[in-house]
Amino acid sequence: MHTNETTQQPKARRIDNGLKRLFDVCAAAAGLIILSPAFVVLAVLIRRTSPGRAFFLQERVGRNEVPFICIKFRTMVAGTPDVGSHDAAPSWITPIGRTLRAYKLDEIPQLLNVLKGDMSLVGPRPCLPTQVKVLAARRARDVFSVRPGITGLAQLRGIDMSTPEELAEADGLYVQTAGFWSDVKLIVATIAGGGTGDAAVR
Numbered sequence: 433m434h435t436n437e438t439t440q441q442p443k444a445r446r447i448d449n450g451l452k453r454l455f456d457v458c459a460a461a462a463g464l465i466i467l468s469p470a471f472v473v474l475a476v477l478i479r480r481t482s483p484g485r486a487f488f489l490q491e492r493v494g495r496n497e498v499p500f501i502c503i504k505f506r507t508m509v510a511g512t513p514d515v516g517s518h519d520a521a522p523s524w525i526t527p528i529g530r531t532l533r534a535y536k537l538d539e540i541p542q543l544l545n546v547l548k549g550d551m552s553l554v555g556p557r558p559c560l561p562t563q564v565k566v567l568a569a570r571r572a573r574d575v576f577s578v579r580p581g582i583t584g585l586a587q588l589r590g591i592d593m594s595t596p597e598e599l600a601e602a603d604g605l606y607v608q609t610a611g612f613w614s615d616v617k618l619i620v621a622t623i624a625g626g627g628t629g630d631a632a633v634r
Contacts, residue, residue, distance in 0.1 A: 451612040456553050460546035467540055474505055474537060482526045484510030487541060492558035493567065495579045500550040502558055503541040507532050516560060518594040542582050554615040555581025556603040557593070565596040573604030583622040 464471070475486035488506040491499050507529025508520065525533065532538040545551040551558065558580035559566045570576060586592075586602035593599055 448612050452552065452615060455612065455615075456546050459553060460543040463540075463543050464547075467543075470537075471540060474532070474540070477528055478506055478526075478532075481528050482506075482509060488538075490514065491561060492580065493561055493576070494550055494558060495576060497567075497576050499561060500545070500548075500558075502550075503544050505532055505538040505541060507538045514560070514562075516563060516593050518592050539582055546582070550579070552579040552581045552615075553583065554610075554618050555579050555584050556606065557581065557584060557587055559593055563593055563596075566593050566599065569596040569600035570603060573600050573607070575600060575603040575607055578607055578610065583618060585618065588618060588621055588626045 478486045484506060486506060488504045488508075490502050490504070492502040494500045507526060508524045509526060512520070512524045529538070542551060546553060555578050556570070556575050559570070561567075584603070585606040586599050589602055591599050591602050
């Protein structure tokens with residue numbers, strides 16, 4: 433009996449991971465189609481209200497510590513230092529950027545990262561390669577064994593990268609308990625307003 437359980441567990445995990453990826457792809461594709469008008473409008477507004485590109489491209493650390501380019505709407509003035517949100521000065525944020533961050537609209541382009549396979553809808557928030565304390569704390573808890581996400585357990589609990597150990601603890605708990613249905617619950621909680629607020633605009 434014990435042998436059957438141990439052989440079935442990896443198979444159950446593979447099925448769950450397959451469901452998660454299928455859901456990611458379908459939801460991201462549907463989201464991009466539905467939000468395409470808003471996507472275009474926001475891109476135009478960003479360009480017209482402050483000099484610079486509409487999109488903000490930044491290198492982040494992905495699954496197995498493979499770097500990838502994270503795509504977001506630009507919310508800060510062009511030329512600001514490449515730092516985490518908790519280290520960003522409120523004065524760097526553009527007027528429209530403040531609204532985008534408050535309602536998480538700046539994260540819509542990350543659906544492209546989900547389609548590419550760089551990210552998942554749910555998972556640990558991707559950190560910068562320069563955030564060495566976050567990297568070390570996450571390595572110790574095997575956090576890089578999963579894809580980073582647009583939303584996640586730590587974000588819903590209001591934990592950001594200014595507290596690496598607390599963040600990694602929440603991320604590690606997510607990795608241990610992650611599943612398709614638990615991800616759905618986290619997505620519903622996010623849509624319902626959980627995890628609102630941004631470290632750069634508090």
